[in-house]
Amino acid sequence: MKYYPTIGIECHVQLCTKTKLFSEVDNDARGKEPNSCVSPVDYALPGMLPRLNKEAVRFCILAGKAMNCEINEFSRFDRKHYFYPDSPKGYQITQFYQPIIGPGYVELPSGIKVRINHAHLEGDAGKLTHFDTYSLVDLNRVDTPLIEIVSEPDIHSSKDAHDYCKELWRLMCYAGVTYGDLYNGNMRFDVNVSIAPEGSAELGTRAEVKNLNSFRSVERAVEYEISRQSKILDKGGRVIQETLGWNDATGVTTGQRSKEEAKDYRYMPEPDLPPIHLSFEFIKTEAAKLPLMPKDYREKFGGTIKEDILEILLDYPPLMLKLEQLEQSLLGHASARPVCLRQFASQGASVTGEPRSSSIVTSGRSQKALLLVANLFASVLLAEEKSAEYLNDLPTAAQLNDLAEMNEKKELSSTATKEVFLKMFDPQMKGKDAKTIAKELGVIQENDLGALEAIVDTVLAKPETQKAQEDFRNGEEKVIGFLVGQVMKESHGKANPSAVQEILRKKLSN
């Protein structure tokens, strides 16, 4: 029988706020000792009370707006109780009844719209590492702010599930609310999959695959579930509602617990935190700070950069940010919308700037430069083994602008351009301008016509070129290549070959 799958996805996004959701300690525990980013509040000493991080509330507004969601003027917190050492308070502070982010939708590149039911703000749990006879607890992650985005069951294939997760990731990264590091669990997906006979009006029983942390594993887990459930139904069996885990190595889901033994979380209003009241004005002001989203970039650069290259680059927010900065420096003024993805702010991004005078008019010069840099990003940088590392430390817009200019003036051949570009990531060369690097590499093309003529004359005077000259005059076109080569050799490769050819032709036609 043919079955129609229905998929809903819950996504946890760790917010990259400076401090934790309910305390003043550092929220960025990357590379820090276990249990070094823990306040007495996170540690749940007696008598400690949560304080609400306003930045997290602001991030909710940005995240909500990125998903075309309503922002609720009134929301509040609840306690979700369970005992486990990753939860020092014995409960998680979440928003069960009245979440901050209301309904909205995410549009996939294919045009499919997935509705968002709501998204709520909550604190993350700590991390346990299990050993043979003991377990270690690291509370650094406790009460890192999370938003949990709950979709409607609008997804009907593993590919759309993949695309939805990827688009969410892009939206959250571009909104500037998360580091978006999937490997380290900055975004985690729970996927609810059910199947029903095609044409059936009723949905089947769903199984939930928890804690997926890559788009690919989302896709594979959905595929696996569809096939697993299909086999059960084909045999006349019944799918049970249960929570499953995903093993990425074996590509199989395994049962964790069935709904019958599901925990009772004994939700209760959080009495220590007053409800959040957001004024219409505040929401409006904060929403206006939403940085450029993927669709804005498509609109902006679509005419300049080829679509397939642009889609690739959109997966790397720092690259888009750099292109945006480059465009700003080319146009000499800043964007009307903030382009600073705060999680990448270390790269010297500008924040909100002056209003743009003309909307999206990109001059010929800028277009060429943008195209060149975009192509360098896509074909050179991303092909590098260390590209992930390089992304965190991109050249400045000024360096890239100089590079593009040298290329346009034909001071650099396309090979030399790539070479100089790559050298910009070399710790020895870092921060040096394009010209300096090119000089050190000795790859600047000789464009001085006078100097070139002198070199050409030297070559033409050499006995070994006489025969070729004669052949050319007799109409043998292809020997021009040999002569150009000789000149290039004489110039130690610095001559601009097309200029050389022009001079040669002129001289030989005399």
Add this chain to the structure above:
Amino acid sequence: MRIANKTITATRLVKDALDKAHEFKDYNIFTFLNEEGALKKAAEIDAKIAAGEKVGKLAGVPFAIKDNFLAPFGETTASAHILEGFNSPITATAVAKLLAEDAILIGRTNLDAFAHGSSTENSYFGPTLNSHDRERVAGGSSGGSAVAVALDIVEFATGTDTGGSIRQPASFNDVYGLKPTYGCISRYGVVAMASSTDCIGFFTKSLEDMDLLMSIASGKDSKDLTTLDDYYNNSEVAKAEKVGIIKDFDNDSVAPEIRAALKSKCELLKSKGYEIIELEMPALKYALAAYYIIVPAEITSNLSRYDGVRYGFRSDKSTGLNELYANTRDEGFMPENKRRIMIGNFVLSSGFYDAYFLKAAKVRTLIIKEYEEAFSKCDFLLTPVAPNPAFKLGEKANDPVAMYLEDMMSVSLNLAGVPGLAIPAGKTASGLPIGLQLVGPRRSDKDLIEFAKVLKEDK
């Protein structure tokens, strides 16, 4: 308050306090005595005064804190086994404010474990004895603090009042006890019982002291988002004219001598030109039921953090995680703690939430409205604190419901968030203290203290 004024030294005051603490040792008042620390601090203050340096408003004044206030003086135990060995690195905001005014901490006082109780008999360290009758209870849960002040060991003591835990022991021991408006004093650093009703307050021997302490301890605290703006010191005392009496409390369940005391105070007020009006507040009869749903729910939640994993007592009998939780909590909590944890979990269980917790929350709203209505008709209410004077030790220990009924007239204030001041109102024929409570609208704390002076002048 006897501010150190060179006629007496801080060292003398502290030595006296410590001597008395030892003298009354068998009352089981203190869970920790800060002997060395207090004497050292006293010497420092005396030196400061001798050198003509500026000292705080409470310089040299010995005080005690209920043992559920966090401070790095001895272990903070909340009189519970499960907090054994817990040395707090944190100082509660209220305590920090008192210390900043150079008050001297003499010790920590006994309470019903986690403040669950009305007699201090639920303490892991055993009951505190009543200051007027050693065979009777101190009241609770802040029994130790009430008796420490009543026996004149310290000038004042802190308490917490979740359903009457300051007012009832104050009335059992002939001292003043104030439960301020909810949010008046920061709860930061105070072991939580029920977050939405917990209030920090004081026991004193005079109304002037109460006012001074309130002016010091009250105010907004960025560490407690439920604190109110700093209204206490900006309050202007309003002129009162009418005092309300709640008819619903005037019945046979209240001891005759307490009803007589209330009547006599009313006569006094009338003689001073105040009008006494009788009010019906029918929703109050549901207050106790609503209280014993909302409060246990918050208790069970707030006690979840005591799991033996990070601090305090851990049962060493366990091999697995679930056993660790079960054994630690079984051995670490008192029976009354467990009773409330079970009630709380029951009323929050999926399927029961609407029937219990939500319904109780609605009753709470009704009670708030009823108080608002009452205060549109009168300036203050005058009621008994508890239906009976101090009862015998052990008398109600095996009857939890009888014990809960003790809270009948005190809990509605906590549900409504309004302030109540327990005032001494004479004694029974057998010499037991009688207390009454003066109740006002939210933020009327200063008015209450001021108006209580009117009630005093009948001796």
